[in-house]
Amino acid sequence: MPLNRRKFLGRSAATGAGVALAGAVVAPSADAASAAAPVASRGRRKTYSFTVMGTTDLHGNVFNWDYFTDKEFDDKDHNDVGLAKISTLVNEVRQEKGRRNTLLIDAGDTIQGTQLSYYYAKVDPITAARGPVHPMAQAMNAIGYDAAALGNHEFNYGIPVLRKFEEQCDFPLLGANALDAKTQRPAFAPYSMHRLRTPHGRDVRVAVLGLTNPGIAIWDKANVQGKMTFPGLEEQAAKWVPRLRSMGADVVIVSAHSGSSGTSSYGDQLPYIENAAALVAEQVPGIDAILVGHAHTEIPEYLVENKKTGQKVVLSEPLKWGQRLTLFDFDLVWSKGRWRVAKVGAKVLNSNAAAEDRKITRLLADEHQKVVAYVNQVIGTSKEAMSTAEGPYKDVAIIDLINHVQAETVQAALAGGAYAKLPVLSQASCFSRTAKIPAGEVTIRDAAGLYPFENTLEARLITGAQLKDYLEFSARYYARTAPDAPVDPAKLTNADGIPDYNYDALYGVTYEIDIAQPAGSRIVKLQFDGKDLDPKAEFVLAVNNYRASGGGNFPHVAGAKQVWANSDEIRNTIISWVKAKGTVDPARFASVGWRLTRAGTPVF
DSSP: OOOHHHHHHHHHEEEEEEEBBBTOOOOOHHHHSOHHHHHEEEEEEEEEEEEEEEEOTTOOOOSSETTTEEEEEOOTTTTSSSSSHHHHHHHHHHHHHHHGGGGEEEEESSSSSSSSHIIIIIIIIITTOOOOOOHHHHHHHTTOOEEEEOOOOOOOTTTHHHHOOOOOOSOEEEEOOOOOOOTSSSSSSSSEEEEEEOSSOOOOOOEEEEOOTTHHHHHHHHHHOOOOEEOOOOHHHHHHHHHHHHTTSEEEEEEEESHHHHOSSSSSSSSSSSSSSHHHHSSTTTTTTEOOOSSSSOEEEEEEEOOOTTEEEEEEEEEGTTTTTEEEEEEEEEEEEEEEEEEEEEEEEGGGGGOOOOHHHTTHHHHHHHHHHTTTOOOEEEEEEEETTTTTTOOHHHHHHHHHHHHHHHHHHTTTTOOOOOSSSEEEEEOOOOOOOEEEOOOOOOOTTOOOOOOOEEEEEEEEHHHHHHHHGGGSOOOOOOSHHHHHOHHHHHSSGGGGGGGGGEEESSEEEEEEEETHHHHHHEEEEEEEEETTEEEEEEEEEHHHTTTTTOTTGGOOOEEEEEEEEEHHHHHHHHHHHHEEEEGGGGOOOOEETTTTEOOO
């Protein structure tokens, strides 16, 4: 889809920063030049300072609101979330620095994550004839974003939704390594060029290069296969950064939806690193700063030395959901006929110190109330209260509910077919430690809270031996704990940084995990139907598409034969199941199928 250049030109004039796409530089407005600039002249020495603000992994958060608990967001660190609070911080920075001396960019994962974003993708979709404008587009336009990189979750709802969102934004969505599968040319704008006016006769040209995650090819295979390809970040940065410099960029900033750690969760399925931001800084000369995303970590400032030039590149990652705002402060000096970067520093601002911007909350008050009403619809009742609080280290009923719904759905789909007689097993993770199903009325938000991701359901053929390998891999999640050592649940999980969503519990078999043993030798008493599991026996595994596509790099499943797949999100499958049953009774599906042990003694 061609970019609407006139739209971007209009918004650039309003903010005082010119934008160029495909190399054509647009001058800023005359009004912008009248603002005071932080410039000093000491004899012949000319200097200029400006600030680039950055967010990432907003995941559909506009309000400081948790739609799954139906109250203001809060966590153990008392963080706040949402673009309404970010807007206040942005306004404060612009007032301090002068609006025309600032830029505002994002590093991706914008339109997925909350029921607000889900509602306008699925319930009242922006793609419908005369459909609404996406709340994230409305908020980001009102705040005045200058550019945003694509995140992997931008593709969760399919390319048509993403293209409509792109059309609704007054700023470019950047993805230099999101290529058209047929032409291998960029499917989105690779970069944007911004001009900051100084009183010294030469504007500062700031290039923003957008890079996204190559894992999209795996995680959203159903949406992108045959349509787009996603080569590595270093490869595309090495191609584009010299071009941007040759086009006259005085400053080059990369907005990368890629963590800094140099790790991957999809193993050797792609020749590219998932978290490659630090590698880009290290290997590609000519970059001044990188706004990091994807990893959901907070990095106020991280310096990486480029191996070829010795230049220090500044990286910063603001915490997810609008909890932090990164500030890159640039000091430039005029030298030998051009602007040169003399100093770059980075820090983050905490949004919990800011009030929500009423301009943003008023703008989207109707959309917010529609979603609150939607998620509070009653869809059934539960005979007991259930919680995920102990789900990471105990077999709890609420995770069994997910697995039971998945297994039952697959069994019904395979009925009467070639695989109808095979036993169906299921995998599920504890995505949230705060999800609950209350006793009594169950609402959409209760059921949806179990599954915050847009994963869909698949069925794969797998053997007993492969299941054993799968469980051993999953059990790496636990810290090795001696039989006589005290057990602290807070320190028992997430060994080696493995997140909760990459620990799978299997439903339909029974087993123990001996955490006194080293990883790889922990699964004992693995049985099916009361008998030791036959390594050669075949099973059907109900599995989410993220895992089936290689997410987490679990063994065997990505290469296993697919015997069924569904395009509906698993959370919608759960909601439909509750509606159909009317009553959720844990006695009908919950059991202790797995437990943690040490030398045969249960941990709990």
